[in-house]
Amino acid sequence: MTKLTSIWKPRYFDIGLNVTDSMFLGKYYGSSSLTPKHGSHIQSVTERAVLFNVKNMLITSSSIEDSKKHLLLCDDKHYHTTVGVHPCSVAQEFYIQKEIQPTEEDEDQCRYTDDLISGYQSKLSELSEIAHEGYSKGYIKAYGEIGLDYDRLHYSSKVQQIAMFKAQLNLFDSLGLDLPYFLHMRAACDDFIDIIKPYVEKGLRGVVHSFTGTEDELNKLLSLGFMVGINGCSLRTDENIEVASKIPISKLMIETDAPYCEIRKNNPAGKKYLTNYPNKFYPQFDEKIQQELDELKQAVETYTAQDTRPKKQRNGGITFSTHLPLPIVKSSNVQPYDEIAQSLIKDNSTSIFRSPDGPFYAPIISSRNEPVFVGQIAQIMSSLHGLQEDKEIEDFVDTVYKNTCDFFKIDQIE
Ligand SMILES: [Zn+2]
Structure with a gap:
């Protein structure tokens, strides 16, 4: 049984x-x-x-x-x-x-x-x-x-x-x-x-x-x-x-x-x-979503491998949290992620996970809670x-x- x-x-x-x-x-x-x-x-x-x-x-x-x-x-x-x-x-x-606004020294003044x-x-x-x-x-x-x-x-x-x-x-x-x-x-x-x-x-x-x-x-x-x-x-x-x-x-x-x-x-x-x-709190995705996420990870890896800028200028790059399998970037570094998301939309526009409103379209921004x-x-x-x-x-x-x-x-x- x-x-x-x-x-x-x-x-x-x-x-x-x-x-x-x-x-x-x-x-x-x-x-x-x-x-x-x-x-x-x-x-x-x-x-x-x-x-x-x-x-x-x-x-x-x-x-x-x-x-x-x-x-x-x-x-x-x-x-x-x-x-x-x-x-x-x-x-x-x-x-x-x-009428007279407090100066910066009295910063606790309303x-x-x-x-x-x-x-x-x-x-x-x-x-x-x-x-x-x-x-x-x-x-x-x-x-x-x-x-x-x-x-x-x-x-x-x-x-x-x-x-x-x-x-x-x-x-x-x-x-x-x-x-x-x-x-x-x-x-x-x-x-x-x-x-x-x-x-x-x-x-x-x-x-x-x-x-x-x-x-x-x-x-x-x-x-x-x-x-x-x-x-x-x-x-x-x-x-x-x-x-x-x-x-x-x-x-x-x-x-x-x-x-x-x-x-x-x-x-x-x-x-x-x-x-x-x-x-228990974040259960395993079903296969289809997992596949989408793996492709996203792959695209990020490829991008990172091809990124010829010195490490300093990459500003932390795109990382994946260990607590959640989601991409994280700094707010100053959203553009590379956007490019990757765009390229995935072009590859397969029917996938809901790659649509502009999909859950992986925007990255998590470090220090911005959601x-x-x-x-x-x-x-x-x-x-x-x-x-x-x-x-x-x-x-x-x-x-x-x-x-x-x-x-x-x-x-x-x-
Ligand atoms: Zn409150």
């Missing part, structure tokens, strides 16, 4: 994705050039995530403009979004600019006064209109990101953050829509809890994402019933790891916060839990909970996926 092989595959929900960030459009921080380094990678990054079993992605909004813009992406069944203004953006959105602009009420009305529209279309699945961030007071002062956290809680509470909250809390736990507690007592449900706090803070949030979102930033130090291991599986959500918060190469705390592809990596967060968290047997890991991944879908009231995708 032949043994039945398991057909289980992971399913992931990345609850934090900034997919319209300029990095996915080729513009990187610190680059003086105004010309983007590459075209839009959004489609390819999405396809790649879906190929690796990321079934749902929550595109988080940080401003009114984001909240509007993101609605346009959500007719894709893998995408959902939020409405709200991030604590770091409230100054720019709602407050009057200082560039805005604590006086509201005259049109702030109409901006709040705009948020409520977007919420109604996005909710009725089934695109908006949470209010947020709202909250407090005392690590970055140069963007918005405490006064501004507290006032607009309260204003948005009041506004959204008054709308009567059945939506949970996507919350941002950094180095501000006591104020955060003081402000939000009355709403929790009235029934507010929320997830505190990108959690980096202490065990004491974690316990305070858990006692109010909050879910906790973990990404690469939450797993950088041994203390982080220790705290993350205390999050009950029933309260855990996973996220990338891409293009930020990657699991850094030089992060031994989190990285030591990752194993090479293929594994949703395909959310399985690595699952792997680390699973290890931190001491899970080793296949069945335990399957239950863990399934539970986190199911709980997240239930929380946002989204049907699970098979």
Whole structure:
């Protein structure tokens, strides 16, 4: 008798994705050039995530403009979004600019006064209109990101953050829509809890994402019933790891916060839990995809062998990660990869993996996080909970996926 092989595959929900960030459009921080380094990678990054079993992605909004813009992406069944203004953006959105701008020496000084602009009420009305529209279309699945961030007071002062956290809680509470909250809390736990507690007592449900706090803070949030979102930033130090291991599986959500918060190469705390592809979290591709990938690897090898430039000028070249069999380049070196991708399209334009929107069309850019990596967060968290047997890991991944879908009231995708 032949043994039945398991057909289980992971399913992931990345609850934090900034997919319209300029990095996915080729513009990187610190680059003086105004010309983007590459075209839009959004489609390819999405396809790649879906190929690796990321079934749902929550595109988080940080401003009114984001909240509007993101609605346009959500007719894709893998995408959902939020409405709200991030604590770091409230100054720019709602407050009057200082006449004299702080010099570079006072870099922790906010560039805005604590006086509201005259049109702030109409901006709040705009948020409520977007919420109604996005909710009725089934695109908006949470209010947020709202909250407090005392690590970055140069963007918005405490006064501004507290006032607009309260204003948005009041506004959204008054709308009567059945939506949970996507919350941002950094180095501000006591104020955060003081402000939000009355709403929790009235029934507010929320997830505190990108959690980096202490065990004491974690316990305070858990006692109010909050879910906790973990990404690469939450797993950088041994203390982080220790705290993350205390999050009950029933309260855990996973996220990338891409293009930020990657699991850094030089992060031994989190990285030591990752194993090479293929594994439970990144199962072996089927043959057809594997073949495509092998051809891509071959084309890269041929290109590299023919590259006569001195090693220094190749700028790292094109490498393949051991954790995932995907090409990685530096943002300054996308062009050679593009040439290879183009040549493969010409060879066989019928292959979906070589089409401009295919999952291998754009390379991974080093230091730019993307949703395909959310399985690595699952792997680390699973290890931190001491899970080793296949069945335990399957239950863990399934539970986190199911709980997240239930929380946002989204049907699970098979
Ligand atoms: Zn955030």
